[in-house]
Amino acid sequence: MSKSKKNRHSYISVPSQIITPLSSSSLQNLLLSPKKPSKNPNRIFRNPNSLFIFLLFLFAFVGMAGLGFRLHPLLPFSAIPCEISEQHSSFSAAVSAVPVAGSVGEEEMEEFWKQPDGLGFRPCLDFSQEYRRWSEAVSREKTRYLMVVVSGGLNQQRNQIVDAVVIARILGASLVVPILQVNVIWGDESEFSDIFDLEHFKRTLANDVRIVSSLPSTHLRSRPVEEKRTPLHVSPEWIRSRYLKRLNKEGVLLLRGLDSRLSKDLPSDLQKLRCKVAFNALRFSAPIMEIGNKFAERMRRKGPFIALHLRLEKDVWVRTGCLPGLSHKYDEIISNERKLRPELLTGRSNMSFHDRKLAGLCPLNAVEITRLLKALGAPRNARIYWAGGRPFGGLEALLPLTREFPYFYNKEDLSLPGELEPFAKKASLLAAIDYIVSENSDVFMPSHGGNMGRAIKGHRAYAGHKKYITPNKRQMLHYFLNSTLSEREFKRIVKELHQDSLGQPxxxxxxxxxxxxxxxxxxxxxxNVKKEMRHVL
Incomplete structure (x- = not known):
């Protein structure tokens, strides 16, 4: 594609579903492959009938190319970069050669896109009178300060920030804006305000915890009480007994490694505060919101869409003790990596790969995701957004999915030239874009558990019970291995196993x-809608 100024904004994409059948048609064979070889390459044009057919074909093809933006499965003319068609050309060619199998009926399609009713539950942060009475004193606190350093990927950071706010509330301390530790794996040096809307964060929590951008000059020379090894799942009582006396004396408490340190079973008011932070206060920064919403809009222009969080990266296979199942070559690479670095394996090291698989501890691979989606009634023309890092094995690892669901996109596919440049090499910002598009999808499904899947599960419930499919791996994989089951019986069983995750909250x-x-x-x-309206913020 020319990079001249004249053509910089001209993008045309003709779907391979149109091009491929034409390129292999009998019409092409008639025009371009004469039965008898000829020394004269223009011989075909000597036959008036052939010339007429050729011209008819040419005009038809030019017409379709001119209307390519209308026929493209997703985007309008002004929003389709040539890169989309280039990146997916190998996928589309493979898809075009595969017959449509297991077509989905209208009723089954409607059922797939149908949203759960949620039993009437709506956001309702109805804090107690005691909590609200104490809030006035906490919001004016200027003698005790909590500093936290959060680590990990985006969703680990979110979890730790939520806990930091709750711990500050428990201690009655002001919270200094959390410091994001540089991610050693991805080299991401993003700060809090790069990812989140800082002013919105402060404003939303103004009645719960006083939040400051930095320590005041009165505390700069204080010797902070530093804690690196907080036990897992500690209670509010433990936090007060451990830190309050020293915090009153020194004025500053510094916490590191907050991941899963705070108990999940807290008093009601603190649980509500966790939700308030996660779903109301932690809004992404304006540039991220703008691009994320733009991509979600592009996905939705042709109707509802699915978001998949695919956990197919190399480090996921190594850490889970599982194998990708692509080929013996790839399985061997993962096994050797695990032998070289056994410390990466997360728990249950005595279990074999087969046992882990049947226990539901492994990510679903592309073949299994495809079978699950088809069994649940996803139509072949469903538009799918996939979130996650580059899969181990490259795009080849996704072929089983793209053969059956050709309208398959990620953020790179949806972006125009230059749109993602401000976020390049910033893993947390790119993950935030995935989060926004996934949260806005009509159906969301993760291939494996994880922080993002759990966060979006709650966020989708809180935002209106949008459909979330939790793969029942422990029970369904036995049926995946049963080759004697008919397709109809397999579908019935899979739907039955997922009835709970498809229905009520x-x-x-x-x-x-x-x-x-x-x-x-x-x-x-x-x-209670009245309570919801009064206390949601």
Whole structure:
């Protein structure tokens, strides 16, 4: 494509679903492959009938190229970069050669896109009178300050920021804007205000915790109480007994490594505060919101869409003790990596790969995701946005999915030239774009558990019970391996196994230790609309 100024904004994309069938048609064979070889390459034009057919074909093809933007599965003419068609040309060619199998009926399609009713639950942050009475004193606090250093990827950072706000409230301390540790894996040096809307964060939590951008001059020479090894799942009582006396004396407390340190079973008001931080206060910064919403709009222009969080990266296979199943070559690479660095394996090191798989501890690969989506009624023309890093094995690892669901995009596919440049090499910002598009999808499904999946599960419930599919890996994989099942019976079983995740909201209190951020019902959601309107912020 020319990079001249004249053509810089001219993008035409003709879907391979149109081009490929034409390129292999009998008409092409008639015009371009004469049965008898000829020394004269223009011989075909000596036959008036052939010339007429050729001209007819040419005009038809030019007409379709001119209307390519109308026929493209997703984007209008002004928003389709040539790169989209180039990046997906190999996928589209493969897709065009595969017959449509297991077509989905109208009723099944409607059922797939149907949203759960949510039992009438709506956001409801109805803080107690005691909490609100104490808020006045906490919001004016100027003697005690909590500093935190958060680490990990975007969603780990979000979890730790939520806990930092709650700990500040427990201690009655002002919170210094959290410091984001430079990510050693991705080299991301983004600060809090690069990812989140800082002023909105402060404003939303003004009645809960006083938040300052930096330590005041009165505390700059204080010797902070530093804690690096807070135990897992500590209670508010533990936090007060451990830190309050020293914090009153020194004035500054510095916490590191907050991940999963605060208990998931907190008093009601603190659970509501967790939801308020996660779903109301932690809004992404304006540039991220703008590009994320723009991509979500592009996905939706042709109707509803699915978002998949694919956990197919190399480090995921290594850490989970699982194998990608692409080929013996790729499985061997993962096995050797794990032998060289056994410390990367997260728990249950005595289990074999097969046992892990059947226990539901492995990410779904592309073949399994495809079978699950088809069994649940996803139509072949469903538009799919995939979030996540580059899969191990490259684009080849996604072929089973793209063969069955050709309208398959990620943020690079949806972007115009230069749109993603401000976010290049900033993993947290790119993950935030994925988060926005995924949260705005009609159906969301993760291929494996994780911080992003849990965060979006709660966010989608809080935002109106948008459909979220939790793959029932532990039970369904046995049926995946059963080759004697008919397609109809397989579909029936898979739908039955996922009935709960497709219907009513999960209730947090049904299982101890569940995070309210993933399960906001009933602490953060209720059926009283008046309370919702009065106390949601």
């Amino acid at each position: 999960d209730i947090r209190t049904s299982k101890a230790g569940r995070d309210v951020i993933a399960y906001p019902v009933p602490e953060c959601m209720c059926k």
